[in-house]
Amino acid sequence: MGLVMESHTEKRILLVNTPQIQMFSLPGLPIVKPGDDVARLIADGLERGGLVLQPSDILVVTSKIVSKSEGRFVDLRTVTPSERARQVAAITGKEPELVEVILSESASISRMRQGTLVTRHRLGFVSANAGIDRSNVGPDGEMWVLLLPVDPDASARRLREALHTLTGVAPAIVISDTHGRPFRLGNVGVAIGAAGLPALLDLRGRDDLFHRKLMHTDIALADELAAAADLLSGQAAEGRPVTLIRGVCLPPGAPDDGRAADLNRPLDLDLFR
Amino acid sequence: MGLVMESHTEKRILLVNTPQIQMFSLPGLPIVKPGDDVARLIADGLERGGLVLQPSDILVVTSKIVSKSEGRFVDLRTVTPSERARQVAAITGKEPELVEVILSESASISRMRQGTLVTRHRLGFVSANAGIDRSNVGPDGEMWVLLLPVDPDASARRLREALHTLTGVAPAIVISDTHGRPFRLGNVGVAIGAAGLPALLDLRGRDDLFHRKLMHTDIALADELAAAADLLSGQAAEGRPVTLIRGVCLPPGAPDDGRAADLNRPLDLDLFR
Numbered sequence: 001m002g003l004v005m006e007s008h009t010e011k012r013i014l015l016v017n018t019p020q021i022q023m024f025s026l027p028g029l030p031i032v033k034p035g036d037d038v039a040r041l042i043a044d045g046l047e048r049g050g051l052v053l054q055p056s057d058i059l060v061v062t063s064k065i066v067s068k069s070e071g072r073f074v075d076l077r078t079v080t081p082s083e084r085a086r087q088v089a090a091i092t093g094k095e096p097e098l099v100e101v102i103l104s105e106s107a108s109i110s111r112m113r114q115g116t117l118v119t120r121h122r123l124g125f126v127s128a129n130a131g132i133d134r135s136n137v138g139p140d141g142e143m144w145v146l147l148l149p150v151d152p153d154a155s156a157r158r159l160r161e162a163l164h165t166l167t168g169v170a171p172a173i174v175i176s177d178t179h180g181r182p183f184r185l186g187n188v189g190v191a192i193g194a195a196g197l198p199a200l201l202d203l204r205g206r207d208d209l210f211h212r213k214l215m216h217t218d219i220a221l222a223d224e225l226a227a228a229a230d231l232l233s234g235q236a237a238e239g240r241p242v243t244l245i246r247g248v249c250l251p252p253g254a255p256d257d258g259r260a261a262d263l264n265r266p267l268d269l270d271l272f273r
Numbered sequence: 274m275g276l277v278m279e280s281h282t283e284k285r286i287l288l289v290n291t292p293q294i295q296m297f298s299l300p301g302l303p304i305v306k307p308g309d310d311v312a313r314l315i316a317d318g319l320e321r322g323g324l325v326l327q328p329s330d331i332l333v334v335t336s337k338i339v340s341k342s343e344g345r346f347v348d349l350r351t352v353t354p355s356e357r358a359r360q361v362a363a364i365t366g367k368e369p370e371l372v373e374v375i376l377s378e379s380a381s382i383s384r385m386r387q388g389t390l391v392t393r394h395r396l397g398f399v400s401a402n403a404g405i406d407r408s409n410v411g412p413d414g415e416m417w418v419l420l421l422p423v424d425p426d427a428s429a430r431r432l433r434e435a436l437h438t439l440t441g442v443a444p445a446i447v448i449s450d451t452h453g454r455p456f457r458l459g460n461v462g463v464a465i466g467a468a469g470l471p472a473l474l475d476l477r478g479r480d481d482l483f484h485r486k487l488m489h490t491d492i493a494l495a496d497e498l499a500a501a502a503d504l505l506s507g508q509a510a511e512g513r514p515v516t517l518i519r520g521v522c523l524p525p526g527a528p529d530d531g532r533a534a535d536l537n538r539p540l541d542l543d544l545f546r
Contacts, residue, residue: 018300018322019513021504023520027291049291111544118544126456178492182455182545183399185538186473186493188500190457200459219451219507220459227461228501231294231521234492240292248504265458271384271391272455272545 021247024051025232025240032064032241034071039162041065042242046167051244053169058248059159060174060229062241063131063148063192066155072147074101092117098132098145105130105147110273120273123152123192124264127179131192149175152193153259160195171244172196175260176226178234182272189230191222191260198250199223199258220263221250294520297324298505298513305337305514307344312435314338315515319440324517326442331521332432333447333502335514336404336421336465339428345420347374365390371405371418378403378420383546393546396425396465397537400452404465422448425466426532433468444517445469448533449499451507455545462503464495464533471523472496472531493536494523 026045032038038061046053081089081096085103089096093114103109106119110126120126131148149155156173164170175193180186191199199222229243267273299318305311311334319326354362354369358376362369366387376382379392383399393399404421422428429446437443448466453459464472472495502516540546 018324019298019505021296021501023294023296025292051291113544116544181493181538183538183543184463184493184496184536185542186491186496186536188493188496217507218459219503220454220457220461221504223457223459223461224500224504224507227497228294228504230492231494231497231501232292234490234497245504263457263459265454265456269458270456271386271389 019247019249021228021245023228023232024049024244024246026051026242026244029065029241032068034068034073036069037162038065038069039159039166042159042163043166045242046244049244053163053167053171053244054246055169055171056246056248057169057171058174058197058225058245059163059171060176060189060225060233060243060245061156061159062233063152063175063177064146065241066149066152066159066175066193067146070149070155072149074145074147076101076143076145088112088117098129101145101147102130102132105132121148123148124261125179125190125192126273127177131177148177148192153195153261154193156193156195156260170196172256174199174222174225174229176229176233178230187234189223189226189228189234191220191226191263194222194258194260194262196256197221197258198255198262199260200262201250201254203251222258222260223263292520292522294501294518296501296505297322297517297519299324299515299517302338302514305341307341307346309342310435311338311342312432312439315432315436316439318515319517322517326436326440326444326517327519328442328444329519329521330442330444331447331470331498331518332436332444333449333462333498333506333516333518334429334432335506336425336448336450337419338514339422339425339432339448339466340419343422343428345422347418347420349374349416349418361385361390371402374418374420375403375405378405394421396421397534398452398463398465399546400450404450421450421465426468426534427466429466429468429533443469445529447472447495447498447502449502449506451503460507462496462499462501462507464493464499464536467495467531467533467535469529470494470531471528471535472533473535474523474527476524495531495533496536 076097079097081100085100089099108120111118152175160173173195174191177192178187179190201219201221203217233240349370352370354373358373362372381393384391425448433446446468451460452463474492474494476490506513
């Protein structure tokens with residue numbers, strides 16, 4: 001398997017005789033502000049890193065910078081908690097104003113107790129606090145919270161199209177967040193938006209080594225990409241919000257119109273709702 | 274950030290001016306049989322791939338080859354189902370003999386219905402069918418099943434030590450499986466064994482860009498590594514059971530004595546058990 005790397009200062013071809021994947025953090029991305037053009041920031045970051053986009057490349061972008069560019073800030077001082085929000089706040093020990101915003105972003109409450117509020121987000125997934133994170137928001141401090149993008153699958157499609165316009169290449173896009181999980185400790189990167197790839201990769205029916213049909217091989221491809229990218233982006237707060245993943249091979253004919261919403265388990269298939 | 278690659282036929286240095294991670298599949302690993310020395314097979318695969326192990330490297334090894342080397346096969350023809358197994362088989366539509374083996378590997382049943390049996394494994398995690406997979410087992414066909422390794426954390430430690438002996442370098446080890454999940458569709462790679470790294474990476478208390486403390490930043494590092502490796506190994510059945518991950522940076526002083534068992538959420542913190 002060959003891998004072509006290009007940079008400003010040198011052009012090299014690196015050949016390693018085994019399948020491989022490379023992941024790069026885009027360097028030097030600035031703090032994103034409402035109205036910023038994320039596609040342009042990414043194109044600049046690619047150039048700064050000496051990375052020439054290829055059609056099979058995948059870009060994993062943290063939801064935080066997408067949210068910021070979309071101006072998804074809420075000042076909790078402007079929020080009036082409902083009676084329901086006050087009840088939930090009393091149970092969970094969270095601020096009523098924050099709970100009001102969490103509930104406004106949620107379809108239903110999944111679990112709650114002291115310190116914990118797990119909801120089914122209006123986007124369909126289950127997570128803590130509707131993905132609203134009070135850290136890393138900005139220097140103005142305590143009262144600002146940042147909601148998830150309005151429609152991350154649409155944001156991913158728009159970003160893909162804008163990068164196509166800017167660079168001539170349309171990479172696949174994953175918009176990532178980190179979620180905690182039932183049963184398992186620790187957060188992992190997950191996909192909340194996707195474009196240009198099968199978010200859920202259906203390999204059922206393919207033969208295994210012994211030509212027996214594989215039994216259950218739906219792969220949550222977009223989630224695995226988000227988890228992989230988090231190995232670079234996760235420890236650096238928002239210092240590394242965009243990861244280029246190169247070398248992921250998809251089966252011929254794999255659909256390129258997947259959405260992260262494809263990863264939401266339908267309620268009738270959910271034994272743990 | 275510099276990255277040194279070595280191969281049999283050529284030595285190159287590739288410099289890309291941004292943080293990066295590389296993942297390589299070890300080429301040419303044979304079908305593993307009971308009693309095989311997995312460390313030796315890996316050392317041979319590294320050499321075949323022109324990969325020189327470095328102390329910060331991480332090897333992700335699918336549980337399947339570890340199980341096979343440990344001879345964890347059960348012939349369902351030798352299994353006598355208990356009355357309980359017959360009851361569960363009737364509810365789930367699974368073979369009573371298979372259910373008997375699943376229950377013998379499980380501490381408790383978490384959820385069951387037609388077609389689905391989710392248990393808390395004796396190793397502490399929650400998964401479908403106690404990780405017992407009937408596909409990819411071997412050419413003898415229908416009656417053989419393969420259990421997970423007896424103690425994957427111990428297997429990981431032994432593998433790390435054996436590789437140290439063989440190569441002079443002790444890489445971190447993750448033993449991976451793929452699990453389905455509540456709420457989300459598709460399987461993802463997860464860690465069921467680990468050695469030489471913090472499986473659960475605690476970043477709480479570290480500052481973010483604005484010097485505010487990060488709120489909830491436990492990262493399930495070993496799970497993210499398993500998910501990342503599955504991007505290479507997952508689609509190829511057992512053709513690519515070992516992935517070398519290079520370039521993951523851990524905080525100074527991160528513990529190297531983590532176990533995959535650290536990722537099991539204690540029952541009293543589990544709102545979905």
